[in-house]
Amino acid sequence: MIQEHGLEYVGLGKIDGPLVFVRRITDVGYNEVVEIIDREGHPRIGTVLDVSDEVAVVQILEGTDGLSNANTRVRFLGRPMRLPVSSEMLGRVFDGLGRPLDNCPMPFSGEERDIQGDPINPWSRQYPRDFIQTGLSAIDGMNTLVRGQKLPIFSGNGIPHNRVAAQIVRQAKLLQEDVQFTIIFCGMGVKNDVAQFFVRNFEETGVIGKVALFLSLANAPSVERLLTPRTALTLAEHLAFDLGMHVLVIMTDMTNYCESLREIGTARGEIPARKGYPGYLYSDLASIYERAGRVKGGEGSITQVPVLTMPNDDISHPVPDLTGYITEGQIVMDRELFQRSVYPPIAGLPSLSRLMKDGIGKGRTRDDHPTLASQLFAAYSKVKQIRGLAAVIGEEELAPLDKIYLHFGDEFEQKFLKQQEFEDRTITQTLELGWDVISILPKSELPRLSDEFLNQYYRQDVAERAANKQAGKSDSEAKKVAVPAQDAAKLESDQE
Numbered sequence: 001m002i003q004e005h006g007l008e009y010v011g012l013g014k015i016d017g018p019l020v021f022v023r024r025i026t027d028v029g030y031n032e033v034v035e036i037i038d039r040e041g042h043p044r045i046g047t048v049l050d051v052s053d054e055v056a057v058v059q060i061l062e063g064t065d066g067l068s069n070a071n072t073r074v075r076f077l078g079r080p081m082r083l084p085v086s087s088e089m090l091g092r093v094f095d096g097l098g099r100p101l102d103n104c105p106m107p108f109s110g111e112e113r114d115i116q117g118d119p120i121n122p123w124s125r126q127y128p129r130d131f132i133q134t135g136l137s138a139i140d141g142m143n144t145l146v147r148g149q150k151l152p153i154f155s156g157n158g159i160p161h162n163r164v165a166a167q168i169v170r171q172a173k174l175l176q177e178d179v180q181f182t183i184i185f186c187g188m189g190v191k192n193d194v195a196q197f198f199v200r201n202f203e204e205t206g207v208i209g210k211v212a213l214f215l216s217l218a219n220a221p222s223v224e225r226l227l228t229p230r231t232a233l234t235l236a237e238h239l240a241f242d243l244g245m246h247v248l249v250i251m252t253d254m255t256n257y258c259e260s261l262r263e264i265g266t267a268r269g270e271i272p273a274r275k276g277y278p279g280y281l282y283s284d285l286a287s288i289y290e291r292a293g294r295v296k297g298g299e300g301s302i303t304q305v306p307v308l309t310m311p312n313d314d315i316s317h318p319v320p321d322l323t324g325y326i327t328e329g330q331i332v333m334d335r336e337l338f339q340r341s342v343y344p345p346i347a348g349l350p351s352l353s354r355l356m357k358d359g360i361g362k363g364r365t366r367d368d369h370p371t372l373a374s375q376l377f378a379a380y381s382k383v384k385q386i387r388g389l390a391a392v393i394g395e396e397e398l399a400p401l402d403k404i405y406l407h408f409g410d411e412f413e414q415k416f417l418k419q420q421e422f423e424d425r426t427i428t429q430t431l432e433l434g435w436d437v438i439s440i441l442p443k444s445e446l447p448r449l450s451d452e453f454l455n456q457y458y459r460q461d462v463a464e465r466a467a468n469k470q471a472g473k474s475d476s477e478a479k480k481v482a483v484p485a486q487d488a489a490k491l492e493s494d495q496e
Contacts, residue, residue, distance in 0.1 A: 005012045008403045009311040013055065017267040017384070018223045020046070020054045022074050031080045031116060034058045039071035045097070046226050047081055049228075050268065056260045061097065063221045080116060083231055085238035086110035090182065091209045093199065096216030098235075117237060117291050126294040129271035131359040132181075133302065135171035136164070138346035141434055142373055143331055144360035145175065145247065148294040150304040152254070155333040156313040162194060163334075164344045164419055166201045167252050169211070170247055171424045181248040182239055183211040183301075186232035188225040189256030191218050212442055215232040223259040229257065233291045233302075240300030247300065249292070250305035258285075258319045263395050274318045282322045282468040289326045308329035315350065329353040342418045348380045365427050372434050375448040376412070379441060379490060383409030401445075408440040435459060 013023040022037070034046040036058070048289050050057040058074070060067075083098045088107035095101050128148035134140055145151050155161035178492060185202075187195055202208040216228040230249050239245040252363045257275060267279035273279040291303040306327070310320050314333055325331050334347035360369045386402045387409065395406065417434050419425065423431075438446065439459035446454065 001111060007076065007248040009076075010072075012067070012072050013353055014067045015067055015069065018058060018264065019049065019063060019267050020058050020064060020067065020074075020223060022058060024054055025056045025076075027078075028056045029078075033077045033079055033081050034062055034388070035075040035077060035276060036067070036104045036231045037075070038066055040248050048076070048263070049332075054420070055443075057227075060263060061221055061224050061227070065224075068447070080114045081227065082112040083115050083234045084112050085235050087243060088240065089212045089235055091211065093215065094222040094231075096188070096214060098214070098231045099415050100227060101215065105249050105309070106311070107155060110436040111238075113234045113238060114381060115227060115234045117230065118232060119290070120293055120295060123221045126296045127353055127358070128294065128301075129176055129358050129364075130177075131364050131427075132367070133171075133173050133175055134168050135426075136344060136346075137419060137425055137433060138344055138348075139168075139331060139349075140427050141369075141430040142348065142376065143346075143351045143353040143414070144356040144359050144365075145172075145303070145353065146355045147299045147303055148292065149329075150289050150292040150306070150327040151329050151331060151353055152304075152306040152308060152320075152327050154315060154331065155309050155324075156281065157309055158333055159335060159338050159345060160332045160343065160414070161307050161309070161333055162197060162252065163221075164346075165305065166198060166343075167421060168305060169248070170205050170207055170422075174246070176429065179246055180210065180247045183207065184236045184247055184249045185211055185213045185238075186229050186231050186249065186251040187213070187215045187217075187222075188228050188251070188253060189216065189218050189222075189260070190252065191366060217478060222263055224494050225257050225260040226264070229288050233288065237291065240296055240302045242300075244299035247302050248304060249304045250307065251288075251304065254285075254306050254308035254323065255311070255319050256322050268452075277318050282319060282325070285322055286326050286430055290322070291310050297467055328352065328355050337413065340413075342413055343421065344417070344419075346417060348377065348412075348417070350383065366431055368390075368457060369427075370439065371453065372431060373449065373455075375438060375446055376416075376434055379405070379408060379438065379445070380412055383412070401442075401468050404441060407466055407469065408437060411440055412438045436462060439440065439463050440463060442467070 009022055012020050014021040028048060028051050030047045030048055030051055034048060036044040036046055044060055046058045046060040047061045048056050066390045086109040093102045100106055128146040130147040132145045132147055134145055139145060153161055169183050183200060187198040195217060199487045202211050214228055214232040236247045236249050240247045261284060262277050270278055289304060292302045294301040308319055308323060308387045311317050323410060332347045332350040334345050337345035357370060383405050386405050390398055416437050435457045438463040442463060443454055
């Protein structure tokens, strides 16, 4: 029969997992919203996943339990999935489809937006250049986040990536402008305890008022996870490009999203690609990640920090591998650092921010920042080589300079990388810590640093203490050598 919004079809051709197949269709479009009514009269929502001349494949967001082939009615609504957007959604908790989970009514809104978004014309994009201070030295000093960038966190099961993500939410700020970030948090397939951790953390630290949470829990239908990041980014685009806000989007866990994509692809009978994931995984992820950025002439911005867990800590797995191609770098969590109680356990060498050079330096952070970060990378890479050599021949057989490098590596990890979960370091504090640890090495080992910076920032006393330690001399013994013989007795008596 004819409805005001189109045809109503009675009966299903096939039910397969979260998918239903509707036959003998007319005028049905891709991504169109579908209303499924079971034999009890209860409605469910779905979307058109695929369409041919006679068959439409519909994914049901609430699952297909209780549906029958004969008595199910289907209505195609002739429009895509939409989300009512409003700034009143800040401070609220929603499910993956944007429905309230906090027992409050849906905010009033004057506009509904297609959750697929409107692609940004590449010509209209403004190049990201503004430094974001996260308060984490491992990011600010070595892998800087820039406004409008997409910089993912690659982690593993059991590693505290959620704590790191929450700390970034609490501490992210711009140096050049007195602006606080608005936060969109998107959880896909997360457990209840993880969801409660973020909600409680944001409430206790007082940032909940500027955060909108979209949570598709682990017990929710897997199909819902495919729409959750798009729903969250639809609100982010409204806040950024319509209201001029600076939005930071945290999305976890992208691996759960990709698992749902693989599940749906298998149910559709698609030919699998690497490790069973669909061949369009790259383009699907790009449709999410590329919604970050800035638009010329606009005040707002969207910065993305997706979080994904690497199965078996394998960085070559399809999900981190393709994510790394699309995004501008990655923050890699190191299990070895985590086992040695280093928080945040951010690996120095595999981590990378491709836009770092454009967001730091003169007029942005400090003149010495680019070369200091480069020298820290180079020195730490040599530490890794020397540690491998020491594992073979023993540390006592190393050359004196190699032992100094090992000392530098320990101090770099324990003083520069390691900090407290609620410790918010300024970029100045981070750079000063960087000079403290790099000064352990002699100046001859610092070719990337100019004489101007060495004369201004190099800690000669730190270098002398490091050299004396490797020579087996205590500080008092070193002082005796440094003063004339006639003053040695006086120095000793003063120390006593």
